[in-house]
Amino acid sequence: MATRKLYIGRKVRELREANKATQASFAERIGISTSYLNQIENNQRPVSASVLLALAEKFQIDISEISQGDNDRLLSALTEALSDPIFENYAPNLQELKLVTQNAPGFARALISAHQAYRRNSEQLASLDDTLGRGTSASEPTPYEEVRDFFHFVDNYIHALDVAAERLAGELGIGERDSYAAMAGHLDSRHGVRIARADADDDALRRFDAKSGVLFLNPYSPLATRSFQIAFQIAEMEMEAEVAQIARSAEFRTSEAQEICKMGLRNYFAGALTLPYQAFMRAAAELRHDLELMAAHFGASIEQVAHRLSTLQRPGHKGVPIFFARIDRAGNITKRHSAAKLQFARFGAACPLWNVHQAFETPGRIIRQLAETPDGARYLCIATEISKGGGGFNAPHRRYSIALGCEVTYAQDFVYADGLELGSRTAFDPIGISCRICERTNCLQRAVPPLKRRLVIDKDVRHPLPYRIG
Known part of the structure; x- marks a missing residue:
C-alpha cells in the first residue's frame, strides 16, 4: 500500500515563524536545503519521514500533530457548502476536497464566501425583506460574519498577542497573586489610570474617561468580569499598534469589520493576560480540566476558562484539542x-x-x-x-x-x-x-430534511416523520 504524501507547508511555516527563524537557519537545523524548505512551505513538495523526525527531535513536537495535514475547519466548511443542491451535479470525494484545502486554501475560502453570499441572497429574496430599499448588498458578508470567519480560520490563536500577554502576566505575577489588584496597580503606575465604581444607574460594564484618567467599572459585575475589563483596558493602552496591524493584514471589506476585529483582538489579549498560556496549560493538566477548580485558581469565570481552553493552539506547544x-x-x-x-x-x-x-x-x-x-x-x-x-x-x-x-x-x-x-x-x-447536512435517516428530532437526499412520501403509511429519506 502506497504511503500518503504529506503536504503541510502552512504548518511548517507557522512552526518556523513561531521560532523566529529564517528559512536558511531553519533548514540548516533540520538538515535540508533552503530550496527544499521553500518548496515544502509552498506545498510544492511533500514532507519526507526523515524531515518529520527532524522536526520532532529539534522542536519537541508531536509528529501525529504536525503530520495531520487536513485543515478540519476549512474542510468542514467546504464540505457543507458543496452539499447545497446547487452543486447536485458535482459530488467530490473526500480526497479531492483535502487536496483543495491543502494546496489551494485561498480558492476554498473564496468558494465558501461565494456560497455564503448566495445563501444570504436567496434567504433575503425568499423573505421579501427590504435589503434593496436599505441599499445593503446581499452579496457581501456582514462585518460580524467576516470577523467571525477570520478568527475561525486562524484557529482562534493570535501568536503575537498571546506571547505579549504571557510576558506581561509573568511581570505582574498573574496566577500567583490577586490578578485584579495586580492589573489595577499596573494601570495606575504605568498609565496613571485609576479604578472607580460606576454610578448605580450606569449599566455599562466598563467606561473609560480618558480626560480624567479614570476607568469606571460596574460594581455589580462579578470580580472575574471586572478583572477582564481591566485587562481589556491594558490591551487598549499598550497593544494598539499590534492590534491595528493584525486587523489591517486581514484585509476586511469595511472599516466596520476592521473595528469589530480590533475589539475581538483586545478581548483576545485580555483573555490571554488573565489566563496566561503556559501556566494555564499546566493547570489544565494538573486539575484534569476541572472548569470550576480552574476558574477558582485564576479568579476567572467558567466561560472564560472554557473559551481559553479552545485557544491553546501555539505551534509546538498545543493543549488537548477541544x-x-x-x-x-x-x-x-x-x-x-x-x-x-x-x-x-x-x-x-x-x-x-x-x-x-x-x-x-x-x-x-x-x-x-x-x-x-x-x-x-x-x-x-x-x-x-x-x-x-x-x-x-x-x-x-x-x-x-x-x-x-x-x-x-x-x-x-x-x-x-x-x-x-x-x-x-x-x-x-x-x-x-x-439537520440540513446530517445523514442520519432515523432521527426523530430531525427539524428539516437533509440536503441532497431524496424524500419518499407514502400516503398510506405515517411514521413519526412525515417522510422517509431515500
Whole structure:
C-alpha cells in the first residue's frame, strides 16, 4: 500500500515563524536545503519521514500533530457548502476536497464566501425583506460574519498577542497573586489610570474617561468580569499598534469589520493576560480540566476558562484539542471554535440531541454526554448553563449554555470522564452537526430534511416523520 504524501507547508511555516527563524537557519537545523524548505512551505513538495523526525527531535513536537495535514475547519466548511443542491451535479470525494484545502486554501475560502453570499441572497429574496430599499448588498458578508470567519480560520490563536500577554502576566505575577489588584496597580503606575465604581444607574460594564484618567467599572459585575475589563483596558493602552496591524493584514471589506476585529483582538489579549498560556496549560493538566477548580485558581469565570481552553493552539506547544461553543435558548450558536475534529455548522441551529440544550433544564450543574457523530467520531461532551446579569432582582439576566469537549481518545485527561463507560459503543448518543447536512435517516428530532437526499412520501403509511429519506 502506497504511503500518503504529506503536504503541510502552512504548518511548517507557522512552526518556523513561531521560532523566529529564517528559512536558511531553519533548514540548516533540520538538515535540508533552503530550496527544499521553500518548496515544502509552498506545498510544492511533500514532507519526507526523515524531515518529520527532524522536526520532532529539534522542536519537541508531536509528529501525529504536525503530520495531520487536513485543515478540519476549512474542510468542514467546504464540505457543507458543496452539499447545497446547487452543486447536485458535482459530488467530490473526500480526497479531492483535502487536496483543495491543502494546496489551494485561498480558492476554498473564496468558494465558501461565494456560497455564503448566495445563501444570504436567496434567504433575503425568499423573505421579501427590504435589503434593496436599505441599499445593503446581499452579496457581501456582514462585518460580524467576516470577523467571525477570520478568527475561525486562524484557529482562534493570535501568536503575537498571546506571547505579549504571557510576558506581561509573568511581570505582574498573574496566577500567583490577586490578578485584579495586580492589573489595577499596573494601570495606575504605568498609565496613571485609576479604578472607580460606576454610578448605580450606569449599566455599562466598563467606561473609560480618558480626560480624567479614570476607568469606571460596574460594581455589580462579578470580580472575574471586572478583572477582564481591566485587562481589556491594558490591551487598549499598550497593544494598539499590534492590534491595528493584525486587523489591517486581514484585509476586511469595511472599516466596520476592521473595528469589530480590533475589539475581538483586545478581548483576545485580555483573555490571554488573565489566563496566561503556559501556566494555564499546566493547570489544565494538573486539575484534569476541572472548569470550576480552574476558574477558582485564576479568579476567572467558567466561560472564560472554557473559551481559553479552545485557544491553546501555539505551534509546538498545543493543549488537548477541544471544541467550545456558546448557545442561546433558541439554539443559535453565538460563539464557536473547534480545535478538535468536530466542526460546527455555519448555518442552522445546533443538534437538538446534543446535551448543550439539556443544560438549560438543570442550571448550576455540569452535564456529561458521550456522543457519536455520523462519521463515527466519538466525543466526551460537557455542558453547563450560565447566567449573565447583576444589578438586583429586577435587572434582566441573559442565559446561555456553554459546551466543551474533546475526542474520546483524550477523555482520560478530563475529570468529567470518570465513571463513564468509554469502551462501550452503546453508551454514546448519536448526534449530528446540523439537520440540513446530517445523514442520519432515523432521527426523530430531525427539524428539516437533509440536503441532497431524496424524500419518499407514502400516503398510506405515517411514521413519526412525515417522510422517509431515500
